[in-house]
Structure formats: structure tokens, C-alpha cells
Amino acid sequence: MSKLFEELDYRPTPIGPVILRRRHILSLGEDVFEIMLGEEHLMSSLFTASEVALARLGLAELEGESFDVVVGGLGLGYTAAAVLEHDSVDSLIVVEMLDPVVDWHERTLIPLDPPLAGDPRCRFVCDDFFALASSRKGFDPAKPGRLFHAILIDIDHAPDRLLNRRSGSFYSPEGFARLADHLHPGGIMGLWSDDRPDSAFTELLASVFGEARAEPVTFTNPLRHDREFTQTVYLARKSAAPA
Template sequence: MGVRFEELAWRETPIGAISLRRRRDPALDVDVYEVKLDDEYLMSSLFPVAEIELARLGLAPLGDEPLDVVVGGLGLGYTARTALEDTRVRSVLVVETIEDVIDWHRRQLLPFAAGLAPDPRTRFVRADFFAAVADGSGFDPDRPGRRFHAVLLDVDHSPRNVLHPSHAAFYTTEGLRRLADLLLPDGVFALWSDDPPDDAFGGVLAEVFPTWQAHVVPFANPLTGGQSANTVYVARR
């Protein structure tokens, strides 16, 4: 019998202790990878559907030209990996505030994300996504203010349920306008949320972007035997 539980990585960070764990689920007969911040679960390999759809829905409105994409929040790598599967994508710049999370991928600790770190189109930037938007410097430290075709964000639980109070300002009209300045004309901002569609946040999006839509993404929940859902917001300049 193999190991039922293993802590693969742990580190104290400014926002709490982050850990990567692998456990064997005997009922499902699969290895489950989970990320926790202190005692709070951030993500699980049991529920990758909405992270995958964040990339698919976010890139779908764009044209056939080569695309430069930003992924805010690396996590288990599903969004970045899915973006790389799109043949239009020329580059994926991943902005992640915790160096250890980047290291998980460089060390190939996540078998389902194999190929993400070695892909020549991938570039990891250790930075605070929200600070990069707020100060206008942008996501590419070599080209301040550089604009991208798409920004795909999966960091907070939702616009109302943020991991750190400093993130809240991003989800305002001013914060989103700063983000829009880092998009190319017709560029797309896509956001993952654990909450149902939020009409109030939709109103904020509408003040900044000419078009936006909230997509409900259902997925099978093997823990409950039923169905759960996340939301992916897609807004376009």
C-alpha cells in the first residue's frame, strides 16, 4: 500500500503558511493534490474544470493572431497549461507572488502540469499581481506598461472574498481601469470566482468594459456525488 498522505511543500509567507499536499483518496482511487493557505483550502486537483474553462472562455473571443497572455496566480497550473494548448498562444507570462509555488512547477511536483515549466513560451514572474496593476508598471519587468491580448486571473475566492485586504481595491472601477490599460485593443480580462454571478460586480465591469459576461461553469463534485459550479467573468475592451 502506498503513502496515504504526504506534505510535499510548506512555507510561511506574508499572507499565511502555504502548503502543497498529496493524499490518496481510497473511495475514488486517485491521488489528490491540494493547496492550503493556513487552514483554508485554496484549490484541489479534484475540481479543475473551472480553472481550465477560465483559459478557454477567456481566449475564445480573440482573433487568429499570435496571442500574448498573462495568467495571474499559478496554483496547480491548470489555467496556464490550458492556455498553452491553444495554438494561437505565443507566450504565457505567469505572475505569482509566492516563489515556492513557482518552484513546485520547476521541480515537476505536479504530474498533471508536466510540460508547463519547460515550455519555451512560459515565463514565470515572481510579483504581486495586484501591486503591478495598481502602480501601472504592469506584468513584464523588462517592459513596463507592456500590453497583452488577455489577462486570466485566479487568485481570490471571489471579488467579495479576497485572500488579503490589499486585493479589494482591484475590484473597483478604478482598479479595473488600470487593468484595462494593460490590455491591447479588443483585449480580454477573464476572472475565476467561487461565488455565483454577482450583479454588483457586473455593474463595475460594465463601467470599464464595453462588453462582459458571467459564465456559470458546472462540474461534477465527487465528494458530494452531486454538482457544483463556479463563475468565469469575461470582459473585453
């Protein structure tokens, strides 16, 4: 049996120390991997339903046969891995501000199978997603101004519960309008939230993109089957160009 607890890495970052740790859950007979920001939980491999749903719901909205996708926020990689399950995805850029998180994936400290770094369609960009979203150059350093079919975001806990103040102006009509500039007409923006659906926020998205909805994702805690959690995936479609 593996150790009951192990800290795999600890690194300082501009927004605080990030820690990758592994716990063995005896009642489940499995290892659980967690990313911490100081004392704050960022992600656990025990709860991944909504991160996977972000990718699957977002890509299900697309029409066509080949797509270029951006994922904002790497974490344990479950959203990116779910994107790469689709053969229709030609390319994936994962934007992650924290270098240690990218390093964990490149060193395969995080046990995704197959690893993200082994897929030639996937590329990591170590940068601030929110800064790139508001810029003219966008998300691909090699191709400034490049457009994408889907941009899927899992960074903050919710639009009004931020990890860091740098992202605050993003959750506004102006911030989303700048993001929409990086999407093809008809492209999809997907956003993960730890909270239940917020009708006012959905209306804000619709006012910018033209079409938006909130998809609740409900799942049970494997350690407490009597307790359900509901998180949200917001989906917004950029209006198609006039004929």
C-alpha cells in the first residue's frame, strides 16, 4: 500500500505557494491528488465531474469537423484531457500562469493516462490567461491574433469569488467582449463555476455573446454518498457573422 500522505512538491509563486500532494483514501482504496494554494484547495482528483463536463459540454456545441481550442487553467488537467478525447480537436493550447503546475505535468507527477505532454496536439503556454484575453495578440505566441473555436475557462472559484484580484475586470461586459474577439463567429466560451447557476450572470453573458445558458453539474461525494454538490458550466456562443 502507498503512503497515506505525501507532499510531492512545494513551490513559491507570485500569488502564494502552490503544493502538489497525494493522499491515500483507505475507504476508497485509491490515491487522491490535490493542488493547494497556501491553505486553499484548488483542485482534487476526487471531484472532477464538472471539469470534465466543461470540455464535453463546450465541444458538443460546436459544428464542424476540426477545432482549435484554448483551455484557461491547467490544474490537474482533467478539462484538457477531456478536450483531447475528441478526435475532432486539431490543436489545444492550455494557458497556465503558474510555472510549477506546468512542470508537474511535463514531469508526469500528475498521473493522467495518457499524459497531456505526450499528445502532439497539446501545447502549454505559461502566461496570465486574463492578460492574454484582453490583448490583441491573444493566446498563441506563435500566431498573434489567431482565432479559436472554443475557449474553456477553469481558473477562479466563481465570477465573484476570485483567486487573485488580477482577474476581476474580466467578468464584465468589456472583459467578455475582448475575449469574444479571439473566437471564430459561432465559437463557444465555456466557464466553470463552483457555485449554482446565477441567472444574472447568464444574462450578462447573453448580452455580450448573443446566446448563453447555464448547465448545472450535480455529483455526490464518494466519501459521503448522502451529500450532493452542484457546480455550474456556463456556455456562451459568439454571434455568427452577418451573411
